Every structure is written in structure tokens, then in C-alpha cells.
Amino acid sequence: MGQVLHGSATTTEAVRRAIQLRQESVRALAKRYGVSPTTVQKWRKRSATADAPMGPKQVRSTVLT
Template sequence: MNCHRHSKGSYGQVLHGSAKTTHAIRAELQRSKASVAQLAERFGINEKTVLKWRKGRLVEDMPMGPKARRSTVLMPVEEAAIIVLRVQARLPLDDVYIALKDVIPHLNRSSLNR
């Protein structure tokens, strides 16, 4: 049984769901003089995973998901522009989105319906 395939690694370390290696294995990948192919075979992981951990200095995972949060909150003036186009011009959602997407860069179609 490969302990590095479970959500808990050595010393009670909790890994994210798609983690294939523990901190101990990552440190071994960085220290080892063995070939990439040998290490991949030994730990039952892809060669790309070996290369990933070999080039890094840390054994911690980077946060998953987007690097920066995008705000979906509209300013009152932006909401007013949307309402004018929706109500007074009687434009459908898709047309409002097309008309305003260059003026309001963070606008997405779902924020029009709120």
C-alpha cells in the first residue's frame, strides 16, 4: 500500500485531494541523485511530478485556484448603467452584456441578472 496516495501523509500531514506526494517524499525527490525515471518508478508517480518537485526549493504546495480573486460586485454607477439599458432601452441581457463589457471590464453575464 502506498501511503502517499492517501489524504494523510506521514506524521499526520493532511494533503489536498489530488496530492500524490508527502513532504517527506518531496524532500527525497529534491535530495536524491537517482534519475527522474527511477524516482517516478520508486514512488509510483509521473516523471513530470518528479521534475516539478526537483526544481522547487519548498516542499509545500502552492495554493490551488485563481491567484487573485476577481470581484463580481458592481459599483452603484455600474448597476445604474445596466438598469438604464435593461429597462429604458428594453435590451435583453445578452445585448446589455455586449454593450457594456468594454466599459465595465469585470462585468460578466451572471452579474447582470442579480
């Protein structure tokens, strides 16, 4: 079974891992993988390659009052 990406994900876990491991410049990696330099910088800062959870931070009740 394949990985599940959220709707606005621009990279896969394999690309994120490659971004974190390669020593190329931010601009070169952005061009190589077809993403923005901001995306490269974001994934270089993170320690994991998993998507961040999307949605509200605090879960609200779904029961009507």
C-alpha cells in the same frame, strides 16, 4: 496532527524532500515512489516542499450586488 494535502496531491512532503535530495535518475525515482517522471521533474525544480496554493489568484467578493 497530520499534514493537509490538496485533493489531487500525489506525494507527501517526505517523498518530495526525498526526490529533491536523491541523485538517482528521474525514471528511477518515478518508479520508486509510484509517480510520473513529470512529477519528479517538477519537485526537483522547486526549492520548497509545500503544496502550492489552489484556487483563484485574485480573491473576489462573496457579497452579492
